Amino acid sequence: MAACFSFQLGTMLQVYEERLSLQYTINTILSSMNAKRVLSMAAISIPVNIAHILFFTRGLPSSTPIEYTWRIGIIASHATLAVVFSILGLLVFLSNRNMIKSGMHRPVPYIAAATTLAMGVVIVTIDQLVTTSITPYLVGCLVVGVVFLLHPRQALLLFSLSYLAYYFALPITQSKPAILLSNRVNGITSAGIGLFLSILLYRSMHSDLQHKQTIEEQQKELEQKNLQLERLAFFDQLTGIYNRRKFEELIGRQLELMKQDRFPSCLVLVDIDRFKEINDTYGHLFGDTIMKAVATTFAKHIRPIDVLARWGGDEFLILLSHTTVDEARTLVENLQHAVEAMHTDVGFQSVKVTTSFGIAALQCGIDDPYGTAYKDADSALYQAKQLGKNRVEVAQIQS
Numbered sequence: 001m002a003a004c005f006s007f008q009l010g011t012m013l014q015v016y017e018e019r020l021s022l023q024y025t026i027n028t029i030l031s032s033m034n035a036k037r038v039l040s041m042a043a044i045s046i047p048v049n050i051a052h053i054l055f056f057t058r059g060l061p062s063s064t065p066i067e068y069t070w071r072i073g074i075i076a077s078h079a080t081l082a083v084v085f086s087i088l089g090l091l092v093f094l095s096n097r098n099m100i101k102s103g104m105h106r107p108v109p110y111i112a113a114a115t116t117l118a119m120g121v122v123i124v125t126i127d128q129l130v131t132t133s134i135t136p137y138l139v140g141c142l143v144v145g146v147v148f149l150l151h152p153r154q155a156l157l158l159f160s161l162s163y164l165a166y167y168f169a170l171p172i173t174q175s176k177p178a179i180l181l182s183n184r185v186n187g188i189t190s191a192g193i194g195l196f197l198s199i200l201l202y203r204s205m206h207s208d209l210q211h212k213q214t215i216e217e218q219q220k221e222l223e224q225k226n227l228q229l230e231r232l233a234f235f236d237q238l239t240g241i242y243n244r245r246k247f248e249e250l251i252g253r254q255l256e257l258m259k260q261d262r263f264p265s266c267l268v269l270v271d272i273d274r275f276k277e278i279n280d281t282y283g284h285l286f287g288d289t290i291m292k293a294v295a296t297t298f299a300k301h302i303r304p305i306d307v308l309a310r311w312g313g314d315e316f317l318i319l320l321s322h323t324t325v326d327e328a329r330t331l332v333e334n335l336q337h338a339v340e341a342m343h344t345d346v347g348f349q350s351v352k353v354t355t356s357f358g359i360a361a362l363q364c365g366i367d368d369p370y371g372t373a374y375k376d377a378d379s380a381l382y383q384a385k386q387l388g389k390n391r392v393e394v395a396q397i398q399s
Helices: 002-057 065-095 108-127 136-148 152-171 178-233 246-263 274-282 284-301 325-340 369-386
Strands: 266-272 307-312 315-320 356-359 392-396
Touching: 002 065, 002 108, 002 136, 002 178, 002 315, 065 108, 108 136, 136 152, 136 178, 152 178, 178 246, 178 266, 246 307, 246 315, 246 369, 266 274, 266 284, 266 325, 266 369, 274 284, 284 307, 284 325, 284 392, 307 356, 315 325, 325 356, 356 369
Parallel strands: 356 392
Antiparallel strands: 266 315, 266 356, 307 315
16 A cells, blocks of 8 residues: 555656646746847837937927926837847847856846836826827737736736836826726726736747647657667667677678678677586576676677677677688687686686687678678587687688
8 A cells, every 4th residue: 555655656746847847948948938029129129219219309399398298208218118128138138148147038028028018107107298098008018918928927917017007107197087087997908908918828839838848758758769669679688789680780781881892801600608507507697697798898899890799599799890801810819818808706706708709701702691601600610619619710711
């Protein structure tokens, strides 16, 4: 019962960690998208702000006192927006080029959204001096709702605070009760539309990213499973080296290259001496240890161009590419000595391991080069065994 509960708890924790990891990835992507949108917003907003300043500057000296106050307020508001977005855009730009500390750009989108809503409130309040329009606040709500990817809770907080500011700021410049009521109602409609668009956009984008990340995770799992299947299909599970199937595939390619480029290659068949005796005396687990140790030793001492595989039982096959028979003998003798130098102990007892080798040249000018070379190498290996084991023998080429 306790084991079952522990397993269920472990599974739940794993699922929870996977969800946290997925959410963190999505939040990182959303943060990056928001930063890019701030840059785009700055590129559009700053010229628009400058245009507003230029329009409202014209005719400034000859205006009435109320109109003068209105113009100055609008100019100051757009100048503030231009400065703020210049700073925010610069922060994102520097962060993208790793010129400032990583993560400093993360609050930028929220500052940009809050500034946009705040200046919408300020401009509408100033506009009440000459007009009953609330267009700037409506535009601010729409821009924030459509441009920035805000979590619904964050969006609710921003739009609620902006409407509260809007609600209490309007009476400063608008004293007519009917117009004030109408503008307040229209203002809550504007904030509601902005909030609705923000939530809709966020959930849509979040769902798309979640779906995309899930597909990517599934693709990664599929790739890992394919790699595992490849290892099962082409690698020996005990030693980790190529198996017979993969070796035959590679030697087929080698023979094609040899036909084209006419270079020598050799096939080596290896057998661990007295392996059955070792298994019977010390057990199969120790026999497996010997097998892995020999495979590791061979893998360390062969060249990158050579191919090593477990043929079956206690036998290995080695393909020595671009190698003559004489060169092969020298290389194989090095392998023989490397195995002799291995330290294999059972308890306090040291077990000496030796190997026998049969070498045969691959001949491309015959009908079955691989089959012939294997038979020749097998005959040479048999001769090495008959002559006392721990030997290297080379097959004679049949004329």
